[in-house]
Amino acid sequence: MTVAVQGRARKERRDREPRPGLIARLRRSYDQHWYAWVMCAPVVLVLAALVGYPLVQGVLLTFTNANSLNVGRTIGVNHIPDTYSWVGFKNYVDLITGPDNQLVPHFVWTIVWTAVCVVLTVGTGLGLAVLLNRRIRGRAVYRMLLVLPWAVPTFVTVFSWRLLLSDGGAVDGLLGLLHLPQPSWLSDPLAMKVAAILVNTWVGFPFMMLSFLGGLQSIPNELYEAAEMDGATPWQRFTQVTLPGLRPVSSTVMLLGIIWTFNQFNVIYLLFGSGGDDSVQILVTYAYQLFFGQMPQDYAGSAAVGVICLSILVVFTGFYRRWVARNGAAA
Amino acid sequence: MTDTTTPPRSAGPDTGPRSDSPGDSPSGAGSGGRPRPGGRLSRRLGTGATQGFLGVWALLAAVPLLWALVSAFKTNNELFASPWKLPATWHFDNFVRAWTKADIGEYFLNTVVVVVGALALTMLLGSMAAYVLARFRFPGNRVVYYAFVAGMTFPVFLALVPLFFVVKNLNLLSSYPGLILVYTAYALPFTVFFLTGFFRTLPTSVAEAAVIDGCSQEGVFFRIMLPMAKPGLVSVAIFNFLGMWNQYLLPLVLNSDQHKYLLSQGLAALAVQQGYANDWSALFAGLVIAALPVVALYLALAKKVQTGLSVGLLK
Numbered sequence: 001m002t003v004a005v006q007g008r009a010r011k012e013r014r015d016r017e018p019r020p021g022l023i024a025r026l027r028r029s030y031d032q033h034w035y036a037w038v039m040c041a042p043v044v045l046v047l048a049a050l051v052g053y054p055l056v057q058g059v060l061l062t063f064t065n066a067n068s069l070n071v072g073r074t075i076g077v078n079h080i081p082d083t084y085s086w087v088g089f090k091n092y093v094d095l096i097t098g099p100d101n102q103l104v105p106h107f108v109w110t111i112v113w114t115a116v117c118v119v120l121t122v123g124t125g126l127g128l129a130v131l132l133n134r135r136i137r138g139r140a141v142y143r144m145l146l147v148l149p150w151a152v153p154t155f156v157t158v159f160s161w162r163l164l165l166s167d168g169g170a171v172d173g174l175l176g177l178l179h180l181p182q183p184s185w186l187s188d189p190l191a192m193k194v195a196a197i198l199v200n201t202w203v204g205f206p207f208m209m210l211s212f213l214g215g216l217q218s219i220p221n222e223l224y225e226a227a228e229m230d231g232a233t234p235w236q237r238f239t240q241v242t243l244p245g246l247r248p249v250s251s252t253v254m255l256l257g258i259i260w261t262f263n264q265f266n267v268i269y270l271l272f273g274s275g276g277d278d279s280v281q282i283l284v285t286y287a288y289q290l291f292f293g294q295m296p297q298d299y300a301g302s303a304a305v306g307v308i309c310l311s312i313l314v315v316f317t318g319f320y321r322r323w324v325a326r327n328g329a330a331a
Numbered sequence: 332m333t334d335t336t337t338p339p340r341s342a343g344p345d346t347g348p349r350s351d352s353p354g355d356s357p358s359g360a361g362s363g364g365r366p367r368p369g370g371r372l373s374r375r376l377g378t379g380a381t382q383g384f385l386g387v388w389a390l391l392a393a394v395p396l397l398w399a400l401v402s403a404f405k406t407n408n409e410l411f412a413s414p415w416k417l418p419a420t421w422h423f424d425n426f427v428r429a430w431t432k433a434d435i436g437e438y439f440l441n442t443v444v445v446v447v448g449a450l451a452l453t454m455l456l457g458s459m460a461a462y463v464l465a466r467f468r469f470p471g472n473r474v475v476y477y478a479f480v481a482g483m484t485f486p487v488f489l490a491l492v493p494l495f496f497v498v499k500n501l502n503l504l505s506s507y508p509g510l511i512l513v514y515t516a517y518a519l520p521f522t523v524f525f526l527t528g529f530f531r532t533l534p535t536s537v538a539e540a541a542v543i544d545g546c547s548q549e550g551v552f553f554r555i556m557l558p559m560a561k562p563g564l565v566s567v568a569i570f571n572f573l574g575m576w577n578q579y580l581l582p583l584v585l586n587s588d589q590h591k592y593l594l595s596q597g598l599a600a601l602a603v604q605q606g607y608a609n610d611w612s613a614l615f616a617g618l619v620i621a622a623l624p625v626v627a628l629y630l631a632l633a634k635k636v637q638t639g640l641s642v643g644l645l646k
Contacts, residue, residue, distance in 0.1 A: 033470070035548050036463040040475055043460040043519055050494065050516035051482055057493035071496075128388060131381050138382075144633065145389035148396055151629035153577045155595040156622040159602060160399040163611075170398060170414035202392070214641025265580050270599070291492055292584070303492045 062091050062304040068297035084300075091304040102286070103305070110262065110282040113197065117261045120201040122254060125208025130242070132209070133216045143213075150206035158270040161199045162186070165271075186272060192280040200267045204260075208253055215249030216242070251324045258320075259313055283309050396622075403615035410611050422612065429616035437590065438597030439620060444507055445582075445593060446575045449514035453571055457519050458564060461526030462556055466535075476527065482520030491584055498585050505588035513581055518571045525570075529563030530556065566639025569632055576625050594621040 064084045072082040095103040132143055149157055164170045165185035172182040183191035219242065227237045243250075268285045281289060283305055291302035402410055403425055405418040430436040463469070464476050494513070495504075503509025537559065538551050546555070557564070579595040586593065592600065598621060601614050629636065 033467075036467040036469040037471070039459045039463040039552075040471075043456045043523065044475060044478075046456065046512065046516045047478070047482060047519060050497065050513055051490060051520075054490035054493035054497050057496070058490050061492060124388075128385070131385050134378075134381060136378055136381055136385075142385045142389050144630070145393045146385075147392075147629070147633070148626075149392050151573075151626055152396055152622045153573075153595070153625055155577065155579050155598060156399070156618045157396065159598060159614075159618055160395050162602075163402075163615075164395055164398065168411075173414055202395075206392070210637060210640050214637065218641070266577075270579070273603075288491075288580075299492050306491070 058303045059307055061300055062307050063088060064300050065090070066299040068295070068299065071299065087300075091300050092308070095301065095304055095308070103283075103308070105279060106281055106283050106286045109193070109279065113193075113200075113264075113282055114258055114261045116197050117200045117204065117264075118254065118257045120197070121204035121208050121257060121261075122250075124201065124205040125253075126212050126246075126250075128205070128209045129212035129216055130238075132213055146209060147206045149203050150210070154203060154266045155270055157203060158199060158267055161195075161202075162271055165195055189279050192272060196268055196271060196280060199271060200261065200264060203267060204257070208257065211249055211253045212246060215246045219245035255317065255320055258316070262309070262313060399615055399618055403612065403619045405612055405615075407611055410615075425612045425616040426620065428610070429613040429620060433601055433610070433613045433617060434592075434597060435594070435601075435617040435620055438592050438594045441507075441591055442576065442593045442595075445510045445514065446572065448507065448511040449518065449575055450568060450571055452511060452515045453518045453522055454564065454568055456515070457522035457567075458526055458557065458560070459552070460519075461523045462530050462552055462560075464523065465527045465530035466538075466556075479520045479523045479527075483524050491580070495584055505586050505591050507591070510582060510586055510593075513585060514575050514578065517581070518574060522567050522571060525567045526560070526563055529560055529567075533559050562635075563639075565632075565635055569628065569636055569639065572628065573625060 063086055065087045066082075066084040070082065070084040072080055128146060132139060132146075165172075167184050167186070171185070175182045183194075185191050185195040223241045223245065224237060227241050232240060262282075263284050264282070265284045265288065268280065268282055269288065272280060287302045287305035287309070290298045290305060398415075401417060402414075404421040404423070405425075406422060409416070409418055430439075460475070464472060464479075498504050498509050498513065501509070503512065533556070538555055541551050541555050577595070578593075579599075582593045582596050583599075586596065589600070594617075598614070598617050601617060
């Protein structure tokens with residue numbers, strides 16, 4: 001059996017060994033399968049080389065003490081070999097209980113950041129989508145303006161905010177006019193966090209709004225009419241018709257929102273650069289700092305933070321999916 | 332149910348205008364099949380509140396960007412002395428200076444090369460894979476498909492450290508092909524996922540008829556399936572274009588040659604330099620130049636973006 005497979009499908013990659021039951025089918029319609037594999041092969045190769053392999057390497061790296069001083073490199077004609085060694089779980093233990101105790105504060109702030117931002121973006125997005133879904137004058141104009149923060153590249157918008165928020169800048173000017181306090185948005189730890197959350201909400205709500213708008217338009221009007229016949233109040237129609245009708249969209253965009261916010265490198269990094277107070281760094285920007293922001297560059301520590309992030313997201317996604325499925329079944 | 336209890340609380344303001352209509356609901360119900368009834372007065376109140384709320388939000392969304400746009404026409408002094416006023420004279424030369432002296436022109440062309448190259452490669456490879464994943468049953472189909480789904484939720488930076496070394500070992504650091512390949516790799520999961528869903532919705536009869544008439548597999552793909560999938564291809568191409576133009580982290584890590592800088596990097600570098608050069612108006616002009624293609628594309632294709640988003644999320 002295996003001989004036949006190897007002989008026939010040499011192009012097939014090792015990790016896709018067909019189960020025995022499929023071999024018969026494989027033999028029957030070999031031409032089609034060959035075609036399908038060839039069509040898939042480039043994508044699989046690119047992803048394996050640039051996503052899969054780095055991921056595996058990254059996980060392996062976390063069990064070493066690799067940094068920019070002991071990784072093999074070539075200077076001119078001289079090649080210096082790798083000299084780092086295996087250290088087991090030391091990186092993880094150091095990160096969590098080490099003397100710097102760096103990870104835990106960043107972790108807590110990342111969770112707060114994600115939770116607050118997702119609640120704010122989803123809340124605003126849903127509210128605006130409901131309003132935009134009504135028949136009102138100037139709807140197209142509102143929608144166009146409201147989508148701008150999403151349509152303009154993040155690095156442009158975040159830069160604009162950085163300049164707006166700078167000390168003595170435009171926002172401070174406005175606050176001064178209103179006789180409100182003018183915190184230094186880009187250096188005071190608490191003000192930085194507030195600024196980051198506000199800017200991220202500003203950047204993130206249009207996507208939520210557009211998604212919910214699409215979801216709202218897919219809810220059949222008859223449902224509202226039936227609810228109205230039964231004497232449902234507007235609030236009841238919202239909770240009993242609109243929200244359940246949005247569930248397919250909301251479960252997806254909530255998950256996307258959580259993953260994106262958790263990994264929101266651009267907003268934090270571009271708003272504050274590597275300067276400012278360290279406590280505002282979320283896990284991803286912290287990992288970046290470990291890699292690029294210091295000497296010697298701590299490859300292993302950076303990768304370990306990355307693996308911790310991925311583990312958190314994978315576990316969370318698993319629970320979330322199960323929770324959505326259970327709630328969907330119960331409803 | 333818990334997921335549905337959080338949004339309404341934060342969405343409180345919008346329910347205000349509507350919650351005053353229950354008193355009028357009899358008259359509203361009597362007026363026939365309108366989805367949202369209410370007396371004339373309360374409806375007008377509701378509309379007013381809606382308009383007000385939307386207006387405030389639209390202002391909040393647009394003002395920072397308009398501010399940046401207007402600032403691009405000011406002199407340095409005006410920027411700091413009167414940040415909220417219109418410029419005395421509109422300085423178009425800021426753009427010229429940004430394009431030539433601040434190298435934004437160079438960064439712009441670099442970005443175009445990388446984004447166009449990566450977009451073409453992504454669309455070609457992605458549609459090929461999505462087509463067979465959607466239309467052919469073959470061993471490995473599910474494995475590949477779920478690998479893509481997993482890859483979509485997988486954030487770029489997690490593999491950043493080793494990715495840096497992979498690209499370095501391929502001698503592709505700070506090169507167009509390197510950036511194009513990496514951009515492609517990280518755009519493919521979403522592309523394949525989205526297009527697979529789209530190809531599944533297309534009718535099979537046309538392709539079958541073509542095969543009976545003796546059309547080759549390649550012919551079916553390029554001459555029948557791709558044209559039929561055009562709406563989906565356009566949507567996903569727009570999303571990828573926006574995503575790639577926005578990309579900052581990948582070039583930051585993989586592209587350190589100043590002559591190969593992309594717009595996002597170039598502007599970041601420019602922002603740092605302004606501490607010395609003190610030409611902030613050129614920086615604003617650069618920001619506007621960087622945003623223009625994306626905004627233009629968005630405005631031209633707003634409808635397609637919206638439907639693409641709905642189709643992608645509802646599937």
